[in-house]
Amino acid sequence: MGFEVWPEAIELGELFNEHGYELALVGGPVRDLLLQRPSHDLDFCTSARPEEFEPILRKWGHGFWDMGRKFGTLGAMKRRADGSEIGVEVTTYRRDTYDPDSRKPEVNYGDSLEGDLSRRDFTVNAMALRVPQCEFVDPFNGANDLNKKILRTPVDPAQSFDDDPLRMMRAVRFVAQLGFRIEPETAEAITRMVDRIEIVSAERVRDELTKLLLSDNPRAGLEALVESGLADIVLPELPALQLELDEHHRHKDVFEHTLMVLDRAIALETGPDGPVPRPDLTLRLAALMHDVGKPKTRRFEPGGKVSFHRHDLVGAKLTRKRLKALRFDHHLIEDVSDLVALHLRFHGYIDEPWTDSAVRRYVRDAGHLYHRLNRLTRADATTQNKRKARMFSEAMDDMEARVIELKKREDIDAIRPDLNGNEIIEILGVEPGPIVGEAYRHMLEFRLDHGPAEHDEAEAELRRWYAERSAQ
Template sequence: MVHLFDSSALKTPLPSVVGELGELFRDAGFELALVGGPVRDLFLGRVSPDLDFTTNARPDDIIAVIRRWCDTYWEIGRAFGTIGMRKAGYQIEITTYRADAYDPDSRKPAVAFGDKLEDDLFRRDFTMNAMALRLPSMELVDPFGGAKDLQAGLVRTPGAPSTSFSDDPLRMMRAARFASALEVDVAPEVFEAMKDMAGRITIISAERVRDELVKLINGKAPWAGIDLLVESGLAEHVLPEVSALKLEIDEHHRHKDVYQHSLTVLRQACGHETGPDGDVPAPDFVLRFAALMHDVGKPATRRFEPNGSVSFLHHDAVGSKLTAKRMKALRFDNDTIKAVSRLVELHMRFYGYGDAGWTDSAVRRYVNDAGELLQRLHRLTRSDVTTRNRRKAERLAFAYDDLEARIAALAEQEELAAIRPDLDGEQIMALLGIRPGPVVGRAYRYLLEERMENGPVSHAEAAALLRAWWKEQPESREAPAAGGEQSGEGEGSK
């Protein structure tokens, strides 16, 4: 299907660089077309800063055409026929028409250049990405009905889904990512192929799976993408801990199982993000993934009690370890692993506050343990309330409102977000007359506990506490008499 594209109907006009490139290639005797995601985005009323083009020109010819036009260019993808460049703030890739042949046991294609735009479009993942805009004539080339599928909200493949997924198994995860990002459904034949071929995802590198998963979680409706992974069987290979939740009955019977509860928590966590300028910018992968994984420790900790109830004792700690292990397998960076697993570990800490109340010491510990994750922990804890019992929901919300108010009040008094002992390591060593070593760490922890329990004290009071503690330590009998009164108490007084 080829027809003129009405660019005047676009809410956002095409960047001028698109037309300029089209004219450059036409004048040089080559074809050029805007292709894939950028064309799909035109139908969605948006223009991406990353523009993809395809051409019958070979890499050397591409460079000859754009060398003097672009701001800079690079040849990293040259072996695959791709030349990258930057122009007027846009990142651009131009790729020679492809006709790939895949090894069924490898993700890497044997590159073969093609001569026809339609053949290049046939090798693409989904029909909505297999559309092109010929330049500079503005002819829309849509041989597989991508525009119709996009309007219908349907993910289909240009050819047989089994062939497409055999060529590149990562496309199965990409289908789930599209379900999240574009809020679309997969065609029945696509879903069946995903179920039949789910095991082939294991030939894809962990890093590529991770990247697709991050995009899925950060989409508009990540719960839809996760559900597609689980229902198709792909999650058994990439997130088996989430699939396992489908078998577990929620102890409060609020949902048919813990899996549905987790999807609800994920959905609610997305709604609790504070936007681009807030404490938890949207989309926030750390919060969202913690919401999905927060109960993955339940299958391993489920116990049937004599009274007929079900318990999941310590599922938070177990879930934190399982989450960290899965994220390591997916090659996440250490900071992200620590943040997500810490939120999973802390997500139950609040419960019981509304009934028993907390001392100021307990509030300080809550804030200190959360550290820079406090705002995310607030939102995760609120998202975890999915009860249909209105009174219970209101009681929990009121209790958390009260906790946040107490945190704010204490923070005004004590700079709660950065709690430290009243003496630092240098002052401890000076007061006790000792050198760096394990004893300094023990003293520091003792003073931190005192700070948590009783709040801030003056420098003199902290020094007195430290000396009293030091008298009880066996090392004090071996150390020379401390002469730190002059070096410690006169400086840094609080």
């Protein structure tokens, strides 16, 4: 085979060989080697038992870990001459059996490399490279499938997915990550067996969905997720966007529009030093979920028009509920839900440019999501009308330029009243309590409306408001 193998793999193979044990590089690293893709961690399997190869691994590397000991897996890091590190995991040959009500395997050690490869998810991951001799092992024609960009299971797909239903999610993830297609018999098995995904923990489904979304081409994976029927269980809001079009096509295919918005949002991600570095899970999830409120809010109006009133707020609630069910991080859930709730906020600017007060409120409400919200808003403008598209883009450019100018004059990223709580208490001569909070909120509104004020001006406004309130 015409490829250069990691020197660390050869070195480790020689050590195992000296002790009379077999060692083979397996799975993703072998696939990536053939695809000439970088691989930062190396996976191996061996004829040795963990207690037998543990001393070898400890002596060879550093940072030894054994969290997977009960599955026959031990790991270590190796520091290279240039200061970089590479991680390795070594697992004893296995032949797993599964409880049909769980995806956790009962680990039984195997006695051959070929037997170990047969229990892997897809043929493209069931290839191995024996080290140090660099003998390529491919009992299920994975290299041929790799060349044809096909995903196929080494054994009967029904058996494979019944053993480990998470493999169905991995299939659609690989469609996105590798640009592969699922072989027809394998795809049919997924469609027949989608209900099996319900025994998989939400966290593992979330992890696969995250990897899919962070890939170079999430659209293909999401289409496969919906076509397979998996989305009906793990992300039902997505297939629900496939609304039936009315006969006159007066509204867009929301599912297709969503995928287009996702593509456009990804194109607007920035470099590592930009405000929204690629890949950005928050922006991509927001683009995916921004219109999930439309099916529940669709109304057919007189004259054949279709409306989706308040779909932004309804969508934010649905987004929060779904991401919680998938066990996403609390902060991510709040950020994505807020972006969905705010994604229509800018649209009024096009008809009539906002006052400085309105711009300040937009920036305040967006908070740390300001740059993501602007990118989501731009991505959502998918009109084919060139004049409308140009007007929208120019309006967005204008608003962003105004924000930059305002920032030169005042701190609009963290707008606070010109008077703090203690100053309000001292000026009004009141005790701490609800009145102070009420006054604080009024002074915040005053700051948003008029910009920063001198202390005397702010004090005069506070006294005016308090006198007016007391007279009521």
